[in-house]
Every structure is written in C-alpha cells, then in structure tokens.
Amino acid sequence: MSSTPKKRPKTDPINPRRRTKATNNPSHSSYSSHSLLVEPPPDLFPSRSEFLRLVAVVAIAASVAVACNYVVTFLNSQPKPFCDSDTDFDFSDYCEPCPSNGKCYDGKLECIHGYKKHGKLCLEDGDINETAKKLSELIETRVCEAYTQFLCEGTGAVWIEKGKLWNDLDEQMENHGLDSPIYEYAKQKATDMVDELLETRTNIQGIEELKCPDLLVEHYKPFTCYIRQWIAKRALILVPLCALLIGSTWLLLRIRRRNYLSTRAEQLYNQVCDILEEHALISRSSGGEGDPWVVASWLRDHLLLPKERKDHTLWKKVEELVQEDSRLDRYPKLVKGESKVVWEWQVEGSLSSSRKIKKAVESKLKSNEGTSKSSNQQFRGLKAGQLLNS
Structure with a gap:
C-alpha cells in the first residue's frame, strides 16, 4: 500500500524556534533557498557585549x-x-x-x-678659538705689511723671523694681562693656523721664517702702489708716449702763441698808424702848431693792456712792423730834456675812405649815446625837482 512521504517542517531563518509547515509548493521552496543565499547569517557580527569585551582586551594590551x-x-x-x-x-x-x-x-x-x-x-672652547684667530691675524698682518712695503717702497722685508714675531706678541699679551694658560693654548692653535696660511722656511742659521704668499699680499697693497707698479711695468711704452704728448702740447702752445702775437701785433700796428696819421693831419690842418710826431713809449703804454706790458715780445713785433712800413719814420728826439724815440707819419693826405666811414659811424653812435644820456639826466633832474617841489 502506497503511502505519501511526510515532509520535514522547515525552520524560520529569523526565528529559529518558529517552524513552518511543510508545503508541496515548488515556487515557495525556491524562494526560501534564494533568501538563504542572499541574507548574511545572524552570527556574522559580534554582539554588543562581545564588542565591549574586545575593546577592553585591546586597551589592556596597549597599556601593557x-x-x-x-x-x-x-x-x-x-x-x-x-x-x-x-x-x-x-x-x-x-x-x-x-x-x-x-x-x-x-x-x-x-x-x-x-x-x-x-x-x-x-x-x-669658543674664547680660545677666537683668541687664536686674533693672534693669527696679527701675525698675518705684520708679515704681509712688511712684504707689501718691500714691494711698493723697497724698505720692508720679505722673510721675517717667526720667533721674533711671537716674542713681540708675548710682550703685548703680558701688558694686556691675558690669562697665561688660555694664551698658551691659543698661541699653539694660532701657530698651526699661521703655518697653514703663510709660507715657512728655515734659513742657514736654523731659524724659522715666515713670508706672506703672493696672492695674499695683493689684498694689502694700497691703490697708489698698484699705480706705481703699473707705470713701472709699462715704462718702455709710457715714456715715449708721454714725451710725444708733452712735445705735441708744447708745439701747439707755441703755434697758438705765435698766432696770438701776430694777430695782436697787427691790431696794435693798425691803431698806431691811425693815431700817427690823425696827428699828422691835425698838425697840418692847424698850420704846424701841433706836433706831428708821437713818442713811441707813450703809444705803447696807451695801447697795451697792463698784463701785455710785461710781454716785451708783443711790442717788439709792433716795432718790427713799424720799421718795415715806409710811411712811418722813427727817429730820436729830445723831449722835456730826455731822449725819446718818436714816430711820425710821413705820407701827406687824409684817412682812407673806409676808415673815414667807420670812424664817422662810431663818432655818430657816440654822439647819439651822449645826447640820450644827457636827456635822460635832464629828465631825471626835472622829475626829482617836481617831487621836491610837491
């Protein structure tokens, strides 16, 4: 006899104690199996009490x-x-x-x-190190300055005794009252620094000497020393060049002076001719009452400026031009009991037309200036009188 098999009731995944009734529906069974695969099991995450116990254990471990x-x-x-x-x-x-x-x-x-x-x-120690640096700088300065004096003036020394330098410094340090232990150690360090910085040697007598290096001594040379050394190195070029420059300058000055003397002498010569010609015309027009001649020394003092009177070359040039001029006569004459050289205009006639025109214009301008000045003075006098009367 056939019997229907019994199906085991399924448990509820949310409430395990709750059992579901068995069913023969295939769709319902497939849905329940799919929900089991998707939803996580309830014991995957710890409960609150288990999480607090875990935190307590971690804190105790960290403290330990x-x-x-x-x-x-x-x-x-x-x-x-x-x-x-x-x-x-x-x-x-x-x-x-x-x-x-x-x-x-x-x-x-x-x-x-x-x-x-x-x-x-x-x-x-910083104090000892600083003292050692100062001592080494003093030694360096003395050695390099002596070498610089030798290079620039030829009076210094190239090599200096090392012991003598330190003896001088020892005396200075004693006068300043420096602590002896500190100074001795600083001196030892400074000696090592100086030996590294400066050149050293032992002479024939066995004495240690110091010398400033050539590169270092350049920092101690004054500017004037550089100029002297530069000139000394280029003396073969500078001497001929300076001689050429001086000679050219002297030649230019002589040419300039010669041109000045010739130009100025011609100006003075023209003035002499004008004065002598005027004197000759005045003398002839007045019937021989005036002297036609003029004393040469009087002309010189009248025409030359005070600074030009010291230059005898200028007036000699004028005398040469006068001597070469056939219109002028030079002869000695007794004037007021003294023998004087006089000049006289020998050509009969009047001034040239150009000179006449020039002198006429100049005299007209002077007369106009004189009249304008006199009118201005009169006007000022009248105005002042009116002011006084008022």
Whole structure:
C-alpha cells in the first residue's frame, strides 16, 4: 500500500524556534533557498557585549605595551661609563668609547685644555678659538705689511723671523694681562693656523721664517702702489708716449702763441698808424702848431693792456712792423730834456675812405649815446625837482 512521504517542517531563518509547515509548493521552496543565499547569517557580527569585551582586551594590551616600553627606555637611559683612555680592548658593549680631545679614567670624561664638555663630546672652547684667530691675524698682518712695503717702497722685508714675531706678541699679551694658560693654548692653535696660511722656511742659521704668499699680499697693497707698479711695468711704452704728448702740447702752445702775437701785433700796428696819421693831419690842418710826431713809449703804454706790458715780445713785433712800413719814420728826439724815440707819419693826405666811414659811424653812435644820456639826466633832474617841489 502506497503511502505519501511526510515532509520535514522547515525552520524560520529569523526565528529559529518558529517552524513552518511543510508545503508541496515548488515556487515557495525556491524562494526560501534564494533568501538563504542572499541574507548574511545572524552570527556574522559580534554582539554588543562581545564588542565591549574586545575593546577592553585591546586597551589592556596597549597599556601593557606602553608600560613595558617606558621601563625599557628608562633602563637604557642610564649612561654607560666611559672606557679608560689607556685601555686597548673594545668594551663597547659595557662602556662608551672615550671621545677625541678628552681623557677618560674610572668611567669619567675630562676634556683637555681648550675644550668643553657637551654631552658625550668635547667641543672646542669658543674664547680660545677666537683668541687664536686674533693672534693669527696679527701675525698675518705684520708679515704681509712688511712684504707689501718691500714691494711698493723697497724698505720692508720679505722673510721675517717667526720667533721674533711671537716674542713681540708675548710682550703685548703680558701688558694686556691675558690669562697665561688660555694664551698658551691659543698661541699653539694660532701657530698651526699661521703655518697653514703663510709660507715657512728655515734659513742657514736654523731659524724659522715666515713670508706672506703672493696672492695674499695683493689684498694689502694700497691703490697708489698698484699705480706705481703699473707705470713701472709699462715704462718702455709710457715714456715715449708721454714725451710725444708733452712735445705735441708744447708745439701747439707755441703755434697758438705765435698766432696770438701776430694777430695782436697787427691790431696794435693798425691803431698806431691811425693815431700817427690823425696827428699828422691835425698838425697840418692847424698850420704846424701841433706836433706831428708821437713818442713811441707813450703809444705803447696807451695801447697795451697792463698784463701785455710785461710781454716785451708783443711790442717788439709792433716795432718790427713799424720799421718795415715806409710811411712811418722813427727817429730820436729830445723831449722835456730826455731822449725819446718818436714816430711820425710821413705820407701827406687824409684817412682812407673806409676808415673815414667807420670812424664817422662810431663818432655818430657816440654822439647819439651822449645826447640820450644827457636827456635822460635832464629828465631825471626835472622829475626829482617836481617831487621836491610837491
């Protein structure tokens, strides 16, 4: 006898205690299987109580890690003792190696003179280093200035005794009252710096000497020294060039003076001719009452400027032109009891037309100026009188 098989009731995925009735519907079964594949299981995420327990465990672990790290750091911060300087073995695991410029004994560090302790190192003392720099600069200045004086003036020295320089500095430092230990160490450092900077040698007598390098001595030369050295190097070119320049200048000045003398002498000669010709015409027109001649020295003092009277060459040029002129006569004459050289115009006649016209214009201008000045003066006088009367 055939019997229908019983189907097992399914559990509800949301509420496991709830059971669903078995059904023979195939669509309903396929839908339930698809929902099982898509929705996550309920125990995938922890519950609230489980999450709080997890946070508490993480916090305790972090606190323990921090505490352990602090303990380890504190234990390691204890400084290791320094290894003795005389020890040749490597105890780097148990002690710190002794730094340079320091002495270590019984695990303690002491820096040598001139250095100060900074942590686990011995650093150079700034005061001593500054003093050493000043001492080296003093030595450099003295040596280089002496070499500069030798190059520029030829009176200095090229090589200077090293011991003599330091003895002079020792006396200066004693006068300034510098601390002896500091000065001695600074002097040692300065000696090393000077030996690196300057040139050194030992002479025949075994004395150490210092010399300023050629590149360094250039910074100590004054500007005048550069000029003298530049001229000395180019003397073979500059001497002929200067001679040519001076000769050309002298020649130009002579030509200029010659032109000036000739031009000025011609002007004076023309004035002499005009004066002598006028005197001759006046003398003839007045029936011989006036003298037709003029004393040459009087003409000279009348025509020349005060600064030109000192230049005898100029008047000699005028005398030469007068002597060459056949219209003028030169002869000695007794004037007021003294022998004088007089000049006289020998040609009969009047002035040339051009000179007449020129002199007429000049006289007319002068007369017009004179009348205008007199009228202005009269007008001013009248105006002043009116003001006084009013």
